[in-house]
Amino acid sequence: MTLTLSVSDEVRALAPGFTHLAIEARGLVNSPSTADSSALLDEAARRLAERLDxxxxxxxxxxxxxxxxxxxxxxxxxxxxxxxxxxxxxxxADGGLPRINLLVDAYNAISVAHLIPVGGEDTDHIKGGMRLIRATGEESFVTVAGGERTVEHPDAGEVVWCDDEGVTCRRWNWRQGVRTRLTEESVNAVFLLESLAPMTIGELEAAGSELADSLEKLSPGARISLRTPE
Structure with missing residues (x-):
């Protein structure tokens, strides 16, 4: 079943130049970071330095x-x-990019190389569809503080991604929740690439295609599809 993704009218009014691209993938193979995923991050850092000059x-x-x-x-x-x-x-910075796991490394590399926010969610843990909204402040957000799971609430008016159970990412694309993040057990996922003007649709799609290619190489046989907003 295709995951439903929607953007509220309030968010569109706040940022009329916003758009996003979704990559849905099934049958992924995740693992601890490898030499291949580490190489993607190193190359992304090189491209970033060249871009920023x-x-x-x-x-x-x-x-x-x-x-x-x-x-x-x-x-x-x-x-x-x-x-x-x-x-x-x-x-x-001197420490460079963190190595998390195969899938997170892949989307972090695209984020850095293209300077575009990218997130990955485990679709087996998403309840209902995903919505980008302005929060009321009553929604629940499960995170980790001091090594323990805890529940926070977004600020009223804050832009958040959420599903039927609660917030999956606070402040638009600032902090992801633990409930839907990609772990080494994840096999089905959605990757969201988010852009604002002046980034063009062509640039957004180029970043998405590059991520899809990386996923296919890291998880041969995975079923991957790209789609633009509904």
Missing amino acids: GRAPHEDAHIAAWRETYSAFGSKPNRTRNSAEALAKRAL
Whole structure:
């Protein structure tokens, strides 16, 4: 069954230049990070450095657009950076990018190389469809604090991804919840690539195609499909 993805009118009014691309994959094989997935991250960091040419990530036009959008819904972009900017800063630092697992490494590499927020969700743990909304503040978000699972609530008006059970990602693409994240046991997933103007549809689709190619190489035999917003 195809996962339903929707964007609320409130979010579209907040960011009329927003669009996203979804990659659905079934029959994936995940594992701890490998030499192949590590190589993807190293190459992504190289491409990022070449793209920025000495600039800071927030000076990129696409990241600047995300910062403006975060400010528009009341989030401080210096404190809660969108996922692409946060990863880019790590890629440029001495420690480099973290190695998480095969699938997370693959989508993090695309995020860094293209400076675009990318997330992956285990569709076997998603309840109903996924919706991008402005929160009421009453929704539940399961995360980890101090090594223990805990439940938080988004701020009223905050942009969140959610399903029928609660929030799956806070502040649009800032922090993913533990319930739907990709683990080494994940076999079915949806990957979301999110863009704002001035990134073009062509650039978004190029990033999506590259991720699909990586997934096919890392999980031979997986069934992978790309689709644009409904």
